[in-house]
Amino acid sequence: MYKSFHCRTSRLLYLLCASFLLLTLSCTGVLASHGQEQPEKTGILLVAFGTSVPEAQVAFKNIDSMVKKAFPGIPVQWAYTSHIIRHKLAKQGQILLSPAQAMAKMADEGFTDVAVQSLHTIPGEEFHAMFGTTRAFQKMPNGIPHIAVGQPLLSSAADMSAAADALLANVPKERKPYEAVVFMGHGTPHPANVYYPGMQYYFSLKDPNVFVGTVEGSPTLDDVIKTLKARKIKKAYVMPFMSVAGDHARNDMAGDEPDSWKSVLTKAGIECVPVLKGTAEMDNVASIWIDHLKTAMQQLKH
Structure with missing residues (x-):
């Protein structure tokens, strides 16, 4: 038993x-x-503030072409950080994704390695929000295992010096040394606004009659005009210090409204010559973004 x-x-x-x-x-x-x-599966996500101006799209088309040439065979996708611009374009039947939507789409499509390249000018609010959002996908279940974020146009002293050289090379050839060049930046209450006076320093080293002003930060247009008057400068070429020659460039800078930069400068007795060309249209400026993207791509391999 x-x-x-x-x-x-x-x-x-x-x-x-x-x-x-x-x-x-x-x-x-x-x-x-x-x-x-x-x-x-490796991919690239280009992230810009965005534009709703059709004529300004040439800047994004240019850098898109440069990225595809630098990284042949790697899929390139786009996202806009501006909700207002995405909403406006959606009403026109053009769907642009936010960074979160674009990353979710790439995760769903099986991308394992994504280099996210900022097309912002400075590392301000838009950049940092995008950085946090995109990097979060690395920690999500069924997310994207490897993510690297490329720096905006200006992220170091070397960037500012290189950007100053590149921008000066795009000033109209007919401009005389005693005439001014004024670059219009967006400006921001974010601490990264310091890059604009930083750029003023680097421009001053290379050309004493080149100035930086901002729409929503400092230096202001009034600051620039005070210096122009003190130097008795009577003519200024005004150029956007933004990736695209969009709404700010066409209205706030070159528009006919009384408060546009062209009108304010003209009223101050300074002849104004607007140049409607975004920085992403300039190959030598766009090359700085491409270099940052190359760095991000190398980070994916480590």
Whole structure:
């Protein structure tokens, strides 16, 4: 009887152990099938503030072409950080994704490595919000395992010096040394506004009659006009210090309204020559963004 009981107990323990082993292997197999490494798939996401001005799209088309030439065969997608511009374009039937929507789409499409390149000018509010949003996808279940974010146009002293050289190379050739060049930046209450006076320093080293003003920060247009008057400068070429020659450039800078930069400068006795060309239209400026993207791509490999 004891032997029979012992045998039955042994068989029961065997069956329990076997069942447990099969269950463990089954679960391990399921987990392995879900957790197995995805095939490597690399992509690029270009993120800009955006523009709703059709004529300004030439700037984005130019940098899109440059990126595809620098990274042949790698898919390139776009996102706009501006909700207002995305909403406006959606009403016109043109759907642009936010950074979060674009990253979710790329995750769903199986991208494992994504280099996100900011096309902002400075590392301000828009850049930092985008940075946090896109990097969050690296920690999400079924997200994107490897993400690197390329810096905006200006992120170092070397960037500012290079940008100053590149922008000066795009000043109209007919401009005389005693005439001014005024670059219109957007400006921001964010601490990153410091890059604009920083750029003023680098411009001053290279050309004493080149100035930076901003729409919503400092230096202001009034600051620039005071210096122009003090130097008795009578003519100024005004250029956007923005990736596109969009609404700010066409209205706030070159418009006919009384408060446009052209009108204010003219009223101050300074002839104004607007130049409607975004910085992303300029290959030598766009090359700085491309260099930052190359750095981001290299970070994906580490």
